[in-house]
Amino acid sequence: MSELRAAARYAKAVMEYAQEQKQLEQAEQDMILIRETLAENRDLRTVLNSPVIKGSDKQAILEGLFKKASKTTLNLFALLEENKRIGLLDEVAGQFIQLYEELKGQDVASVLTAVPLTEALEQKILKQLKVITGKDVTLNNEIDPNMIGGFVLRVGDLEYNASLDGKLAHLKRTLVQK
The missing domain is CATH 3.30.429 (Macrophage Migration Inhibitory Factor)
Incomplete structure (x- = not known):
């Protein structure tokens, strides 16, 4: 499966979960912050895409950086780590933002x-x-x-x-x- 399609599926799942939890706006703010942080921090992108660093360490780094993130976002980190797709985080965040904007019309x-x-x-x-x-x-x-x-x-x-x-x-x- 292509990276973009996988990211779109994760983003859609996060969107549905955030709607159920009534955390859509908080999740959007989290995704915007994630995109901005990854765009500004090359070292973080390198860590997330590194095959040498354990997924659990990557998840711990993200949870440390985004301490005020919603439950939805923290669950996304765990899901991506579990499926060994944490390197898709930037794409998932971008897809989520796009889906949310479309939802708002x-x-x-x-x-x-x-x-x-x-x-x-x-x-x-x-x-x-x-x-x-x-x-x-x-x-x-x-x-x-x-x-x-x-x-x-x-x-x-x-x-x-x-x-x-x-x-x-x-x-x-x-x-x-x-």
């Missing part, structure tokens, strides 16, 4: 860039997305340092690829066809 767009977006650029993108979709949209900025330049924007089933990688791939297809 907001569209969620993800933009893949080589570097983080500036606040001004993020506001321009949000303004344009509101024109296109007619709705308020939440923007999720994913960073891919391997990307040459440009961006890939996804909203629902729509994708706009303005990356240099995409343009080079298109050029290659065009040249091969001729």
Whole structure:
């Protein structure tokens, strides 16, 4: 099973559990904090993805870092550790946030860039997305340092690829066809 599909399944399970426990808003805040913490801390990402470090140690680290997390989030840590999928935590948190925004009736767009977006650029993108979709949209900025330049924007089933990688791939297809 692909990592993204697995993360989506975990996120959906967490969403259902949080709804049952009436902890949706707290779970969302936890997931936002997890995403921010992992984005800012390369060492933590390395630890979570390390095959050398025991899963129980990884779980203990997460529980220590997120002491004020909800029961739902702590159960997620335990579940991921039990299934040896704790390295998926960032993806699960991202998927959860997207599901929660959809539940609230907001569209969620993800933009893949080589570097983080500036606040001004993020506001321009949000303004344009509101024109296109007619709705308020939440923007999720994913960073891919391997990307040459440009961006890939996804909203629902729509994708706009303005990356240099995409343009080079298109050029290659065009040249091969001729």
